[in-house]
Amino acid sequence: MKTPIQLTPPKGPVELTLPKARQIEGSRAIAEAVGLCRPQVICAYPITPQTHIVEELSAMVKTGELMDCEFINVESEFAALSVAIGASAAGARAYTATSSQGLLYMAEAVYNASGMQLPIVMTLGNRAIGAPINIWNDHSDAMALRDAGWVLLFAETNQEAIDLHLQAFRLAEELSTPVMVCVDGFILTHAYEEVELPTPEAVDRWLPKFQPRQVLDPAEPITMGALVGPESFSEVRYLAHRKQLRALERIPELSAEFNATFGRNSGGILRTYKTEGAETIVLAMGSINGTIEDAIDELRRNGHAIGAVILTTFRPFPYASVAAALKNASQAIVVEKSLTAGMGGPLAADVTLALANTSTPVYSVIAGLGGRPIPQASLESIFERARDRELPETTFLDLHWDAVNQAITKELSWTPHT
Amino acid sequence: MNVEAKETMNVEAGQKIKFYQTGTLTVGNRLLDEDLRTVQASEERSNAITSGHRACQGCGEALGARYALDAAMRAANGKIIAVNATGCLEVFSTPYPETSWTLPWLHSLFGNAASVASGVAAALRRLGKADIRVVAQGGDGGTTDIGFACLSGMFERNDDVLYLCYDNQGYMNTGVQRSSATPPTARTATTPAVGTAPGNIFGTGKDVPRIAMAHGIPYVATASVADLHDLERKVTNAMQVRGARYIHILVPCPLGWGTVTNATIRVARLATESGLFPLFEAEHGEIVASSPIRRAVPVEDYLKIQSRFAHLFRPTRDDAHLAALQAIADKNIQRYNLLRNDHGNDARKEAA
Amino acid sequence: MFQVRIHGRGGQGVVTAAELLSMTAFTEGLHAQAFPSFGSERMGAPVAAFCRISNTPIRTREPIADPDGVIVQDPTLIHLFDLFGGLSKEGFVLVNSSRTPESLGLSAILEKLPTGHVRTIPATEIAREKIGRPIPNIAMLGGFAAMTGIITLKALAWAIHTKFPKALAEKNIEAAQAAFAAVQHAIAGEPIAARGEELMV
Missing domain, CATH: 3.40.50.970 (Thiamin diphosphate (ThDP)-binding fold, Pyr/PP domains)
Structure with missing residues (x-):
């Protein structure tokens, strides 16, 4: 059970002038x-x-x-x-x-x-x-x-x-x-x-x-947007x-x-987080990486060799950098907030291509669609399943299967009017 | 892909023009007083769109664009940037690696010429180059249909852009399909002359000059290649003011209208003289001037020389639709008081 | 990490409350993060906002499912939603009401949490008197500061000054002070007074 962390006792405003x-x-x-x-x-x-x-x-x-x-x-x-x-x-x-x-x-x-x-x-x-x-x-x-x-x-x-x-x-x-x-x-x-x-x-x-x-510029006229x-x-x-x-x-x-x-390490192609010695490496883009890092810290405390790649540059796609960042991992998990219906995760597809010349499997986790929260506990459970080699190729995080199955049943029962 | 105009042009901006036709109305009355002469009559004219382009023989748009842009160039001392919608004018003038434009020219998309021009104007204002003026141009499809939202936005913001619509009453670039500027009964590839109501449907279409006026912009005018003197004058008038300005120019298309290629001016003149295409000027939403008709010609005279209206006459004469088209012309004559005499009164009424 | 969830209705300044709480903690030299429940809710609809306060940089941005504090700006929400879901065993609950927690039907949560961790204050009345408008958010923060000690009234006043124009800021600070005093009185075993005495900041 979680207990509140004791915060530093309030000591009043640290700076009343505009802080940096x-x-x-x-x-x-x-x-x-x-x-x-x-x-x-x-x-x-x-x-x-x-x-x-x-x-x-x-x-x-x-x-x-x-x-x-x-x-x-x-x-x-x-x-x-x-x-x-x-x-x-x-x-x-x-x-x-x-x-x-x-x-x-x-x-x-x-x-x-x-x-x-x-x-x-x-x-x-x-x-x-x-x-x-x-x-x-x-x-x-x-x-x-x-x-x-x-x-x-x-x-x-x-x-x-x-x-x-x-x-x-x-x-x-x-x-x-x-x-x-x-x-x-x-x-x-x-x-x-x-x-x-x-x-x-x-x-x-x-x-x-x-x-x-x-x-x-009228002084040096050029034609832009010609028919090619x-x-x-x-x-x-x-x-x-x-x-x-x-x-x-x-x-x-x-x-x-x-x-x-x-004086800040920002941007670039990608960043790695605790990938040293990691068997499993999670790759994601955007703000979800904060929760992923928290989850990795938690799992690392329990001895799980897991790290993360935070991908900043998505286009142009950095195939070589992604391959290099994942080269020592025995498996990669791509967590992404998008789904191409009929294809799967587009980011996972790109990562799979980056690893085409390796034997590293890529697992796709589709999460957070339309603002669905991505709780740390759900991620941890996914990462643990991956450690135990139980993760399917594609996972839809926290999908409400009962609602989905109900809709499928309804769809299948439809018959055209005669 | 951008074309360095200098590399491919035969004629530099500002170069003196060689006149191959002399003494004609087209080139323009060098016997007149200097201030009455056309821009095209001047050896100093800019030649904004130069020869060698791929327009069809008898193209009204190529003619209208040359007159309009050269007049704008003169008014702005050669400092014009033109933005072009996709369409015939764009396609026939810039087959890479060639270009007919001797002014800085940008084509972006079919529907966004007005917005791109707004952006150019904003940049020039911010860069302290407001002496450079912006002209946007498009066909009727790029203006009255797909570009209409951008056009209306540019109008309501009163952006400092002169928009020229070259109206040939259809999508001629893609093979003569119907636009919202196509007149009723006209045959196009998507309004075929079949069935009980052949051609374009009555009760459709929009009057964009009047919609432009409803925005309250400083200047709106209609013009025609039938009166190039008047076209130049209107462009010159438009260039005297800042803000959003709109000129809607009738430019017959021999291919789309089914006219012989030497009838472009004649058919445009008949459009005006029948009352189907009234010429007027408006300021801040109010009509301030219109070009009177000396003698209203029946719409039939205009229609029968165009094969797009052939089904109105053959195999049987379609009196009902001819009368309906005549009614449109009559309404215009009344609305703009086109048949007025010297006293400004309706000449027909006085004659009666 | 101390996590706060604020519940209320659109127009009650719920999002502003979370923002101010984060600014206050930031002023104390702590790390803080505030965000709304991202709805398209209109005036009067139930809304929630979140605030995390920590000694270390905050990385996660998920909605707070296990809060340490729950602020309820509108008591009519109590029986409509599970407002106290995931609340920690040592958590705090502050409800805007002139009634007692028991009479609001909060017995279950009273039993779960330590004594003094569930309180009510008449924040709307305080706001009406001090600000002239029934916006309870700032008074609730004043009460929450007194109740939890997570933030000081001084830092809250500074945050309010940063957020609002001077005249409005001063009125809001008065509301925060009154609420702070009201809760302090209650902690001292005295009856809660809507017209709490002024505190120096």
Whole structure:
């Protein structure tokens, strides 16, 4: 049984001046981080759970806290990203944010932005996709557009969400490619926790003024978005692929430089947690890694050789890094908040491919769909079953089988009218 | 894929134009006083969309775009960025690695030209380059159908964009399908001339210039390739103001309308003279000017030279639908007071 | 780790209470995390918010299933939901009511928890008097501070000042002080008074 841990006795406010770290909402933290990157055009359309981010930004622009920035309230997500496309092509640093259905509604523009190599940064407050309509967190939205040619980075904490935004603008503008920062909706966006924001001066040193690779300019007119036929299309696509591979090299370099500049180990391809000597390694993306780490600590106390890989860079997919991180494990468990009906877990599929030349089995755990909690106890029980070699290839965590079976029975009993 | 225009263009922006046609109305009346001459009559015109593009013979859109953009270029001292919706104009002007555009030009998607233009305008404002003006352009499909939400958003925010709709009354780029700008009874690939009510259905479609006016934007106009002088004047007028502006230009499509390729101007003129396509200007939601018709021609004269309306005349004459189409023209004549005499009164009533 | 679950209805400042509790703990030099129950609930609907307080960084972000403290801002929820599910043996319960826990039907939870770990305070009345609006959240936090000792009134006042404009902050601090005093009186064996005397912060 759990007993309350005795906390340090209250000693009164430690600092009444503004401390370096602050206890603020994730959305506020992300908005301030975006503000520090000095975007010149922000366009947004509200969708839960992204709303707080753009509300904060609109207030920052209105009060003058964020100077030299246009905040445009548009009529749809399709327009939001389209405005960002226009602004970026005209040489402005452009930002937008969305979630779920909003990402799908802008899907055509998502591909367009990457095809035109426009360095737009977008926050995705991860949320499930309907039907049935569901406003809660999972990764279905990011998965739906995982192959749209954007760099996709996943934050574990709000501190990492801040740091990833700072790195995203650098990466986007250095390579001239759009970057999406994925932040678990509600779980991170609406959580109050301590974060540290760098000073504007430090960010200005980190992120140079935006120098567009290509720009619409009457002094040097160019044509952007021409019609490309079969004779050149493959080459264009290959170059896009090559750019993504280049991002895979640049991401860890930027993470190391970020660490040297700001003193925090954030971003990069992936992080490992207690993988030394681990027989079982759990791989996951986003905020669920906190609970996984707690579970690993608990199991390690009981002598279970288990560790974790926290995957930050999901696209481009780091096959070699994932294979290297898992190479000493006798089994890998992928815990993911998405399910491709008829296929299984998309992240598990990628990890399986990364381990194609090994004999390491990959077990898929589908969890947390549509905001279903992922209790530490449920994870521990899964990991224990894995240790005992009892885990099936795919597990649906805490699925209510009685409800499922009832629906299946009903479906099977249906007969057409005669 | 972006094309470095400089590498592939034969004609640089601002280069003097060689006139192959002289003394024609098209090139424009160099016998007139200088301030009455057309933009196209000037050897200094910009040649925004230059020769060598792949438009069909007799294309109204290519003609309209050249006149409109050159007028905009003159008004903005050559500082124009153009955003283009997907469509014929985009396809025929930019087959990679070639481009006909001598101005900075961006094509993003079919339905988002107005939003992309809003983004360009916002960036220019923020970058202190508001002397560079933004023009968005699309066909009727990209404007009145798939791009309509973005267009309305750009209007209601009053973004500093001149939107040019080249209306050829259908999806000509994809093979002549019906759009919400296709007139009633017109035959298209998706409104075939079969059944009891052949062609496009009566009671459908939308009047986007009037919807634009309902947004209260500073300037709305209709124009036609039948009166290029008037088109240039309206673009010039539009460029004198900031905010959202809309010009809806009738550009006949020989392929889609079933007209001979040398009838483009003639059929456009008949559209206006019959009252089916009234020419007017509006400011802040109110009509401020319209082009009177000297003598209203029967809609039949306009319809019978287009094969998309052939089923109204053959095998039997469809008097009911012809009368219904005439009623549309009559209503326009009344609404915009097109048959007014010098005193502004309805000439028909006075004659009667 | 000390975990708090706050139950109430939309419009009662449940989410703000969790946020303020986390800010208060943060001010004390502790690690804290607060988050709402992520619903699309409208005004009047049952809502919950969570707060974790710890000496070490908090990693998990799952909803709190085994709280150490439960704050009930609306007593009408008591018999609608299992508000005290997973509550630790040493846990605390504070209910917004001018009635006694026994009369609210809380006997079962009274028996489970140590003496003095289940209390009621008339937070709505306190709020109405001090703030002029029946928003009980801050008064509940004042009472919770007195009851648990997890946070100080001083740190709570600082957090309130950070969150609200000056005039509103001062009224809210008064409400917190009154509730704090009311619970202190109750602990000292004195009757709970809605009009508790002022405490210096």
